[in-house]
Amino acid sequence: MTGPELAEIYRAYIACLNTQAWPQLGNFVHDRVVHNGRQIGLSGYREMLVGNFADIPDLRFDIRLLLSDPPHVASILSFDCRPRVEFLGLAVNGRRVAFAENVFYEFRDGKIAEVWSVIDKAAMEAQL
Amino acid sequence: MTGPELAEIYRAYIACLNTQAWPQLGNFVHDRVVHNGRQIGLSGYREMLVGNFADIPDLRFDIRLLLSDPPHVASILSFDCRPRVEFLGLAVNGRRVAFAENVFYEFRDGKIAEVWSVIDKAAMEAQL
Numbered sequence: 001m002t003g004p005e006l007a008e009i010y011r012a013y014i015a016c017l018n019t020q021a022w023p024q025l026g027n028f029v030h031d032r033v034v035h036n037g038r039q040i041g042l043s044g045y046r047e048m049l050v051g052n053f054a055d056i057p058d059l060r061f062d063i064r065l066l067l068s069d070p071p072h073v074a075s076i077l078s079f080d081c082r083p084r085v086e087f088l089g090l091a092v093n094g095r096r097v098a099f100a101e102n103v104f105y106e107f108r109d110g111k112i113a114e115v116w117s118v119i120d121k122a123a124m125e126a127q128l
Numbered sequence: 129m130t131g132p133e134l135a136e137i138y139r140a141y142i143a144c145l146n147t148q149a150w151p152q153l154g155n156f157v158h159d160r161v162v163h164n165g166r167q168i169g170l171s172g173y174r175e176m177l178v179g180n181f182a183d184i185p186d187l188r189f190d191i192r193l194l195l196s197d198p199p200h201v202a203s204i205l206s207f208d209c210r211p212r213v214e215f216l217g218l219a220v221n222g223r224r225v226a227f228a229e230n231v232f233y234e235f236r237d238g239k240i241a242e243v244w245s246v247i248d249k250a251a252m253e254a255q256l
Contacts, residue, residue: 019144065244067200067202069131069197074195102230102232104193104204104230106193106203116193116228116230118229118230118246118248119246119250120246
């Protein structure tokens with residue numbers, strides 16, 4: 001797979017998240033996906049995302065920068081949202097916060113098999 | 129510049145940091161470099177790094193994952209070190225902490241012109 005092809009798949013994955021098209025998630029995420037060192041599998045991955053949207057009703061994933069170097073993708077995702085209560089252990093309580101997630105993905109069989117994600121918690125703290 | 133060529137320059141930049149070869153830093157970092165939205169310039173960048181080594185004498189940059197998609201590079205840097213006193217506002221006080229930095233770079237004229245870095249502060253907190 002070429003870099004541009006993999007980037008295209010990644011953009012479709014982000015569109016899947018933003019439309020909360022959960023039945024399609026398995027087209028992009030591997031059955032045995034590992035997230036930050038924990039093998040949560042596709043069902044655990046879906047639960048995590050469903051939980052994120054429950055906690056943050058106005059959640060939206062915006063790609064600010066995208067690198068594709070097969071079999072890896074890296075992106076800076078930017079968020080501007082109002083977590084209802086708590087997020088990352090911070091009592092946000094409906095206030096608006098803007099922050100970035102710097103995240104790396106390894107693809108296998110055309111699907112996301114491993115994710116290494118860091119959210120800019122320090123930036124969020126500075127806004128509260 | 130090709131992806132492999134840019135990756136090679138990046139590896140040389142990391143070697144420059146690990147040997148604290150500050151007179152060579154300008155070979156890798158642009159005069160007007162922007163770090164997390166602030167234009168600190170080469171001198172400010174050098175000061176930041178010198179300060180990091182003063183605060184963390186056993187600091188070492190290890191590349192865990194490297195993507196090169198010109199003009200961008202993204203890497204996961206892993207650290208295993210003992211900050212002497214405080215780091216990211218946390219009272220580490222000489223304890224050993226392991227954490228990652230997920231960092232993106234934009235190159236211009238063969239040098240790092242912009243950096244978007246997030247350090248995994250939550251992982252560090254969990255160890256203290």
